[in-house]
Amino acid sequence: MPKISPRLQNKLCTALMLALLGGVAYVSARYPVAIDVTQNAANSLSPATQSVLYSLPDKVTLTAYIRQGQPLRTQIAHLVDRYTQQKPNLTLSFVDPDLAPEKARELNIGPEGVIVVDYQGRTEKLSFMDEAALTNALLQLADNKGHWLSFLTGHGERSPDTFANFDVSDFAKELARRNIRAQSLNLAKVPAIPDNSAVLVIASPSVPLLPGEMSLIKDYVAKGGHLLLLTDPDNTALHSLLHHLGVTQLPGSVLDDNAKLYGVDDASFVLASVYPAHPITQGLKTMALFPGAAAFNFTETGGFKLAQVLQSSALATLSTSAQAGVKTYAVALTQNRPDHSQQRIVVVGDGDFLANAYLGNVGNLDLGLRMIAWLAHDDRYIDIPAKPTHDKRLQFSQMTVAMMGFGFLLVLPITLLGTGLVIWWRRKRR
Numbered sequence: 001m002p003k004i005s006p007r008l009q010n011k012l013c014t015a016l017m018l019a020l021l022g023g024v025a026y027v028s029a030r031y032p033v034a035i036d037v038t039q040n041a042a043n044s045l046s047p048a049t050q051s052v053l054y055s056l057p058d059k060v061t062l063t064a065y066i067r068q069g070q071p072l073r074t075q076i077a078h079l080v081d082r083y084t085q086q087k088p089n090l091t092l093s094f095v096d097p098d099l100a101p102e103k104a105r106e107l108n109i110g111p112e113g114v115i116v117v118d119y120q121g122r123t124e125k126l127s128f129m130d131e132a133a134l135t136n137a138l139l140q141l142a143d144n145k146g147h148w149l150s151f152l153t154g155h156g157e158r159s160p161d162t163f164a165n166f167d168v169s170d171f172a173k174e175l176a177r178r179n180i181r182a183q184s185l186n187l188a189k190v191p192a193i194p195d196n197s198a199v200l201v202i203a204s205p206s207v208p209l210l211p212g213e214m215s216l217i218k219d220y221v222a223k224g225g226h227l228l229l230l231t232d233p234d235n236t237a238l239h240s241l242l243h244h245l246g247v248t249q250l251p252g253s254v255l256d257d258n259a260k261l262y263g264v265d266d267a268s269f270v271l272a273s274v275y276p277a278h279p280i281t282q283g284l285k286t287m288a289l290f291p292g293a294a295a296f297n298f299t300e301t302g303g304f305k306l307a308q309v310l311q312s313s314a315l316a317t318l319s320t321s322a323q324a325g326v327k328t329y330a331v332a333l334t335q336n337r338p339d340h341s342q343q344r345i346v347v348v349g350d351g352d353f354l355a356n357a358y359l360g361n362v363g364n365l366d367l368g369l370r371m372i373a374w375l376a377h378d379d380r381y382i383d384i385p386a387k388p389t390h391d392k393r394l395q396f397s398q399m400t401v402a403m404m405g406f407g408f409l410l411v412l413p414i415t416l417l418g419t420g421l422v423i424w425w426r427r428k429r430r
Contacts, residue, residue, distance in 0.1 A: 045082050049135045053087040056142060058120055060090040065097045065104065066113040076115065076129060083134070117141065126177065132369075133177050139378075140179040147198040147376050149175065150185040155237065156206030158230070158351055160184065165357035168203060171368055174359075180372065187213040193220050198376040203230045204351035205237040218244060224335075224343045226375045230351035233294045233319075245333060246301035247347055252320030254293045254327045254349070258313035268292050268319070270329065270350075272367075276308045278332060280346075280374045286363030294349035295327040304333040309346065332374075344375050 004012075045053075062080060066073050073094055080092045097104040097113065107114055107125065115126040117134070119141040126133055140146060151160045151168075160172035160182040172182040185193065185200075187209075193200060193216060200220060209217070221227065221244070231238050233253035242249055255267040262271055270290040275281035290310075295318060298306050310330035317324050329349035334342055352358050354368045396404070 043082070045086060045131060046135075049083075049131060050086050052135055052138055052142075053083065053090075056087065056119065056138060058089075060087065060138065061118040062090070062092045063116045063118070064092065064094050064113065065100070065107065065109050065116070066094060067098060068096045070113070072113065079129065079131065079134070082131075124179065128177060136178040146179040146181065147378070148194070148196045149180060149182050149199050149201055149372070150194060150197040151182055152187070152200065152202045152205070153184045154186040154188050155209060156204075158203035158355060163356065166355055168354050168356065168359075170356045170359050171354045171365070174365060174369065175372065178369070180376070187216055191216065193217075193225065197225070199226045199228055199372065201228045201230075202238065202241075203228075203354070204232050204235060206235070208237045208240070214240060217241060221245070221343075221345075224337045224339075224341065226343065227345040228371060228375055229345070229347045230354070231294055231347070231349055232351055233292050233349070235294070242296075242347065244302075245345065245347070246299045246304060246306065247331060247333075248297045249349065250295045250297060250318060250320075252294075252318040254290075254295050254312050254316055254329055255319055256312045256316040256327075258315055262287070264289075270312055270316075272310050276311055278307055278309050280309055280332065280370045281367070284363065284367065284370065286366055288353060288363045288367045289358060289361040290329065290350040291352045291358055292350055293329040295329050296331055296347065296349060298328075298331055302335075304335045304345070307332045307334070310348070342377075344377075346371050346375060 064073065064076050066076070077092065080090070083090050084092075095103070097109045103109075107116065110127075112127060115129050117124045117126065117137045119138065122141050124137040124141055126137055149160075151157065151172075153159060159167045160169055161167075161184055163169050175182060180198075182201075183194070183197075185197075187193075191212070200217070202217075218241075229238060229241070231242075231249060234251065236249075239249060253268050254270050256270050257267050259267060259269055259271045262273075264271060268291070270293045272288040272290065275284055288310075293310075295312075300306050308328045308330070309332050310328070312327040312329065314326050315324055316327045318327065331347050333345040333347070336342055348371075353361075353364050359365050359368070
């Protein structure tokens with residue numbers, strides 16, 4: 001059998017290698033596969049988002065009015081690419097608002113730009129876009145309805161309209177991005193709760209409500225209205241309404257040394273890391289921070305069924321009592337109505353967790369959105385978590401930095417130099 005010359009063997013091996021690389025390139029282009037290995041699955045869509053996309057049969061069009069050269073264009077394209085992998089008939093186009101001034105005026109586009117989402121002839125505008133915002137916009141377009149929240153004012157409550165650390169305007173902005181609008185309600189000026197209010201929010205009033213106002217709210221509850229009540233330690237302004245619901249606010253604040261495990265030295269800052277079983281917290285894996293929480297006792301009354309939503313560790317005490325034990329600082333009340341609907345009320349012993357100063361902490365925003373979603377019967381929103389960005393900075397002690405500098409600047413060069421000299425000396429002896 002004749003032997004193949006080495007030169008021909010090299011040519012055949014080269015041809016086979018090129019054919020193999022070409023085949024791999026063709027398969028990878030024809031059948032793309034991506035694997036997300038990031039710690040918090042930052043480059044993958046949540047199962048809930050995928051479910052929403054599968055439920056939208058028609059074409060979705062995204063138009064991003066962003067100036068040319070803006071890094072935001074790349075970020076949006078990267079996010080939308082994950083959606084197109086699940087829904088090929090979702091398209092994205094970019095328009096420079098400077099080149100379309102009439103459209104910019106029509107959409108009231110600011111310097112930061114805007115993203116318009118179109119589905120079945122209905123549109124939603126997003127001034128900020130992440131997975132939660134885009135998916136909720138798609139849900140809104142699919143359902144073709146929005147919600148209004150009424151925030152009670154006139155008693156020193158946390159306001160959705162002002163920007164002090166105490167207020168909740170940042171939370172209101174996050175709600176608006178999900179087509180949930182906040183409106184202020186002063187019962188002294190408008191002695192009625194609007195019919196379009198999906199939820200009435202009473203956020204930490206500093207003075208008690210007037211008898212007439214309390215009567216209006218009790219009537220709202222009697223008719224099946226949904227409530228979010230936020231109070232704070234030693235705040236007595238809502239005691240009458242809480243008592244009407246079968247909830248008693250205990251004096252003092254919750255002290256939980258369990259927070260020290262997470263580097264929080266102040267025991268009055270309660271960290272929720274393990275949640276009782278409830279639809280609000282189902283699947284919630286991020287911690288929430290409560291900088292001063294009141295605890296509750298409760299009795300089921302008026303037909304309401306009560307469930308614990310947030311509880312401390314068994315090591316917790318109250319600032320007014322040394323008796324340790326699990327303390328409940330958020331409860332949910334439900335009642336089935338004659339029309340087969342379910343009335344829902346949530347009471348939280350800390351209003352700070354939604355305040356501007358603390359909303360950005362860990363899972364506070366996610367938990368607040370889940371509460372509103374559950375109260376408004378938009379349960380599908382709950383399964384779209386906001387993904388926190390983990391701190392990936394490396395922090396070394398001064399000793400470690402000194403050792404690294406000594407190793408790289410002195411030990412490593414000397415080792416390389418010594419190795420080279422040894423090799424040179426051995427070769428010279430041959």
